Amino acid sequence: MLTIRDLSVEIRTGERTVRPITGVDLDLARGETLGIVGETGSGKSMTGLSIMGMLPSGSTITSGSIRFDGEELAGMDPHAYRALRGRRISMVFQDSLTALNPTQRVGDQVAEPLLLHGLARRSEALRRAEEMLALVGIPRPSERMRDYPHQLSGGMRQRVMIAMALIAEPDLLIADEPTTALDVTIQAEILELLGRLKEQLGMAMILVTHDMGVVARHADRVGVMYAGRLVETGPTRSLFRSTRHRYTRALLDSIPSLAQDRGLELFSIPGSPPDPAEMVPGCRFAPRCAAATERCRTERPPLEGDGGHVFACWNPVMGATAVAQRRALPLAHAVPASAEPRLEVVDLVQEHPVSGWAPKGRRRTVKAVSRVSFAVRAGETLGLVGESGCGKSSLGRMLVAMDRPTAGEVRLEGAKVSGVRRRELGARRAKLQMMFQDSGAALDPKMTIGTILREPLAIQGVGTPAERTERAIALLDSVGLGPSILERYPHELSGGQRQRIGLARALALDPDVLVADEPVSALDVSIRSQVLNLMRAQQRERGLSSVVISHDLAVIRYLSDRVGVMYLGKIVEVGATDDVYERPAHPYTAGLLAAVPIADPDAPAPAGAERVRGELPSPLDPPSGCRFRTRCPLATELCATVEPTLEAVGTGHDVACHFPLQPKTAEKVGVQTADADRTETEATA
Incomplete structure (x- = not known):
């Protein structure tokens, strides 16, 4: 149904040219679920947006082909794309609250694809919208039709997004992190629902996620992306049982599990992904790979393999048991049961x-x-x-x-x-200090990191300005960051770095x-x-x-x-x-x-x-x-x-x-x- 060959995308922002996707090849059969996994910035969502023809402003497909059911999508006329999008190809977005129109009732939004594509009159579209809400498991759908998105829970909004994406019975559904922000119980229900509806409608699905546990249970095949490229792809069981690429193995080793030994530290991949604006020769994972050789740093490995399981690695993992070594943690101080x-x-x-109506x-x-x-x-x-x-x-x-x-x-x-x-x-x-969930929103965007770390010390009257700066440097060191961070602003840091700053500020x-x-x-x-x-x-x-x-x-x-x-x-x-x-x-x-x-x-x-x-x-x-x-x-x-x-x-x-x-x-x-x-x-x- 879908064939992608040598797809490359560029985004021009001022003097920088960012390359989020470089030479991606993908195939998707009818009725198949393909899971795409990788870290943030690996190109997963950008690949989905390329298929949908919804690349952000300033983005262009510089090379490659996207063929859907024999029809070329790359470079397609926008009017022709509108006739395809929502009718034959649909997308479930990650953040349902921002993807839904806050000023429009739920029923109208779910019915909208049928009206835009001329598939039904308004009364029929609304009737089918109500049926679709019931199909995705929303209780009392006739009442929910009149609600606005903010009146629904996160799980309910995600179900509305799925109903809207599926009401025209598309051939291909792209689900971009459909359960990332949801609880484990709602996540399981949403994924079970998607699988059931996929079977009923006979559609193909691309499941974009960074959760390896999700694709292990819900994908027929898995593609692993790193820095804009596919580094390994194959049938789900083969990829998990006989992992070949070092990056895939590192992702699996980094997952905290319910059986995790608390006496061992969690494995983490050293370093960070390369800047998408830089042209890195050889394997892009080489700077973070313990097995990298000179060949890895200078020569790009091709995607090769057999049985549909291909990987791009000069020094692949040999054997399913090759897991990362984890250091034993120092013994924690035992807390006596009688302690105050x-x-x-x-x-x-x-x-x-x-507010609102209530009995007298x-x-x-x-x-x-x-x-x-x-x-x-x-x-x-x-x-x-x-x-x-x-x-x-x-x-x-x-x-x-x-x-x-x-x-x-x-x-x-x-x-x-x-x-x-x-x-x-x-x-x-x-x-008594707090570390917040959203580090980006918790750090003042107008303050440098140094000012943020010195602020609690100044409020409590601790030390002189010079002593506060010394304390800020010591805090950065304690969370694994250098003093060069002091003069940077929150938006210049990665999510992991901002979360470390949040911890450092809480410990100040x-x-x-x-x-x-x-x-x-x-x-x-x-x-x-x-x-x-x-x-x-x-x-x-x-x-x-x-x-x-x-x-x-x-x-x-x-x-x-x-x-x-x-x-x-x-x-x-x-x-x-x-x-x-x-x-x-x-x-x-x-x-x-x-x-x-x-x-x-x-x-x-x-x-x-x-x-x-x-x-x-x-x-x-x-x-x-x-x-x-x-x-x-x-x-x-x-x-x-x-x-x-x-x-x-x-x-x-x-x-x-x-x-x-x-x-x-x-x-x-x-x-x-x-x-x-x-x-x-x-x-x-």
């Missing part, structure tokens, strides 16, 4: 009033956090996991006093942090507690490993107490000593990380673990676990009793009437569930059973 808590959270509540005498509120309590000891790291909307980030902002709780307290070393006067809060904030005042909110979710797998290793090193060296917030369960396992699982504003399970991961007691925890994509096409699903399905209920009106009951396969009438409390299922391992997957401790089993029997009898009566 450094950070305490007591019955924390946060509710936001919202009632106020509509978003119940973001509902009576959460926990403690973090000196040198300990607590991980918080859960889906978007479960209250993790709201809780994190209250921990550092960026938001005030509706009720409850946050204490640092026994002293209140929440609800104190501004002057007192300023002094305590020095010991030697805090006792660090709250990290999704610290690596926006980073490539190789850069992610570097930042995670750095965070572990700082935890060990400084004795930091940390609260790490993430929906990536592998990241939480690597960083955390204990883990708390949140659902709709409540902690439903908490315990030692290894205990919770190996013996999950709450059906929600087990469902999250079952949905994690594994970078192995032959990996079996977790035994006895059922993936969490359905949408998260609205925090405006959470379910009665157990809040998870509307999505729980074990729910009974008891779950609807009685809210479960945290009960022990092991030493330091508690779960809030009437029917836990692990037996409760002996001293509480009898009490719980008697209470359950009595409550169920009362409910029946």
